[in-house]
Amino acid sequence: VxxxxxxxxxxxxxxxxxxxxxxxxxxxxxxxxxxxxxxxxxxxxxxxxxxxxxxxxxxxxxxxxxxxxxxxxxxxxxxxxxxxxxxxxxxxxxxxxxxxxxxxxxxxxxxxxxxxxxxxxxxxxxxxxxxxxxxxxxxxxxxxxxxxxxxxxxxxxxxxxxxxxxxxxxxxxxxxxxxxxxxxxxxxxxxxxxxxxxxxxxxxxxxxxxxxxGPDLSDRRNVMESLIKSRDIQDAILQESIRSKISVEEAERRAIGHLNEIVSDYSYSAIRFAETVLTRLWTQLYDGVEVHNFSTVRELADKYEIIYTPCHRSHIDYLLLSYVIFKRGLMVPYIAAGDNLNLPFVGQLLRGGGAFFIRRSFNGAALYTAIFKEYLFSILSRNTPLEYFIEGGRSRTGRLLPPKTGMLAMTVHSHLRGRAKPIVFIPTYIGYERLMEGATYVGEMQGKPKEAESIFGILKTLRKIERIFGKVHVNFGEPVFLDDVLKKHDVDHIQIAANKDALPPELSVAITDVAHQIMENINRAAIIN
Structure with missing residues (x-):
């Protein structure tokens, strides 16, 4: 039975x-x-x-x-x-x-x-x-x-x-x-x-x-083909060929390269594999993982586009949050990960778990920017849950870093292009009694240069899995509803027609307000270990 x-x-x-x-x-x-x-x-x-x-x-x-x-x-x-x-x-x-x-x-x-x-x-x-x-x-x-x-x-x-x-x-x-x-x-x-x-x-x-x-998904190749054939990306390819004085075919090859660099390869088999491995890993690393207020997320999941916005102190964050969400019966979100993690083998595993990769800077990369925005738009249009770190990078001190609003601005841009479900941000506090990267952070604060991500660095970290790092708390904070903030600043009527259209300047105050509300609600969700 x-x-x-x-x-x-x-x-x-x-x-x-x-x-x-x-x-x-x-x-x-x-x-x-x-x-x-x-x-x-x-x-x-x-x-x-x-x-x-x-x-x-x-x-x-x-x-x-x-x-x-x-x-x-x-x-x-x-x-x-x-x-x-x-x-x-x-x-x-x-x-x-x-x-x-x-x-x-x-x-x-x-x-x-x-x-x-x-x-x-x-x-x-x-x-x-x-x-x-x-x-x-x-x-x-x-x-x-x-x-x-x-x-x-x-x-x-x-x-x-x-x-x-x-x-x-x-x-x-x-x-x-x-x-x-x-x-x-x-x-x-x-x-x-x-x-x-x-x-x-x-x-x-x-x-x-x-x-x-999650929504009815197509395979990665079909997603890429659909994006490359879209009117907005075709326009961006044409502009790239004019700007760089190359053929349209060469510009399209660049676009395909950018898509290969960015797009996730979401796979249930990878998620099941990660579930098995992480269940054993958490048992070995931690005295327990305590989850608070997930019922709020469950109540919102079928009516809203969920965007998880956790604080960021460890590479464990995205693994732990995805694990918690999956074990409680909701879809693992697509995760915006820095391209420094797109390492051989590791990058493919992360893609299978929903990661898509993003450059630290878009400066001077008009075609890349257009493709990334279109991919983000496709994710939100399908009502797929999303996750990104509002601080941009990991905090070495335990204090929240000032919010980076780039992903947030692109989220608002996509929302105003074509509203699917209303968007709700879930500020999430993840607190550790001890950080796995603690010794590395101490060294950096004492003047040692920051180490680039590498396979060797990951292997060094894996040597620590015999240690116990105490308890972990995952607390889902008070939601921030995007439409409410846009209405508050009287910008909810604004519509954006195409990928290439810029955000109107009057939206900047609302975007900053959303970022500050997320940070404040992460702070309110903090649990003293």
Missing amino acids: VKPHLLGEPPKVTSAEPENAANTQDVKPSNKKYTVYVLQNYSRSNALLLDNETQRLDLPRALHPLTINSDEQKVIDEKKAVIFLQHHNANNLLNPAPHNFPSRLLRLIEAQIQHPEIDIELVPVTILWGRAPDKEDSWLKLLFTDSWSTPGKIKQLINIGVHGRQTYIEFHEPQSLQQLAQLASQRYPNLSPATYVVSYLNDYLDSKREAVL
Whole structure:
């Protein structure tokens, strides 16, 4: 029997009836709530998993009959208390024909409209086998991992065998069928209520699924091809050929080189590998990793574009933060990493974990700047979570460094070019009792020159893994909502048409304000070790 990991909290619904009780109810004045679970796609294995989990959590059983009587009249008599929005023979999920609506849902809506005294709650449920948005991996891994595509019977059997221990279930907030039916009649009086209800539930489950899997990704090569063919990059290539007095073909080769230098190679296999290694590493290095206030992030993840903005004191920061996020059931963010870390072998591992590389300076590199901005725009347009260090580099003293607003300005530029989800910054404090790089920092403050990143330097650091560095605290601070700050400074109306368009100068005050709020909220989230 597969025992899934439970994400979030179980739903607050009516507790299950005793096993030997008849599941036939008469509606009383107390207006008891009746629970029906909603899965997006038809799957027997998912239904069985859901039923086992509802039994374990003492919730109304998903595969038990549901019968409701009102005034001695049988109102509802269903074999199961679960609805599949898309059955195995349905092929048009976004705009289903009437015969493709779930028949059980149609009967429940009709009963709810005719008998408003009953109260049916729909509980959307997400079940993931392996959690991976693995459009970027090999065909073999595509067979073995959950993604945005609906698996067939054979693939689902493989999923169960391969990912039984990496299965996740999340019960979402109950939705009142009565309220949904009323909204349907008010907003779309000419459509059947089922049209609105199915569309709403599909969108709701898509947003929850995206919060865990991330958006439906293309592989790295396709991302690069899409970017190189975009109108904005083609314009930048033409300008580069004129500026540098080279052919358009040569300018395009430069652009492809810049993309190879920058673009991530997000891979679920790399993330799973890192999870295994880091679990052992944290046990060996630290007395414990304590995480605070992650529930705030979870609440925001499906409605906002999440940008994590942690303080930066150690190379451990991005590994630890990604690990914490992944273990709590959200997608590992894409991480802006300095190009000094783009080392042989190490750089590829970091790319697989979501890193993309950025130069320390863009001065005199117009084509590189245009390509980086377009790549950042593509990340934000797909609602992919993002992470960057607002200080720019690591603090050697433990105090926060003054904020660097370059990435922040490009984020605002992308947001004003084409708003997808609203953006929220998550200031994050990461505190160590002892830093792994502590001795190096002391040497630098005593006058020793800063060492360049190298494989040799990494090997020297790995020699320290036998030592214990105390506890680590990861505290997610008060969010900063970008649209609120733009509105505060009366610049929320500004729109940017293209990559090459500069940020209007009146935005500089708002960008500085965002940076200061992030820094202040990191400070407020600090925990004394």
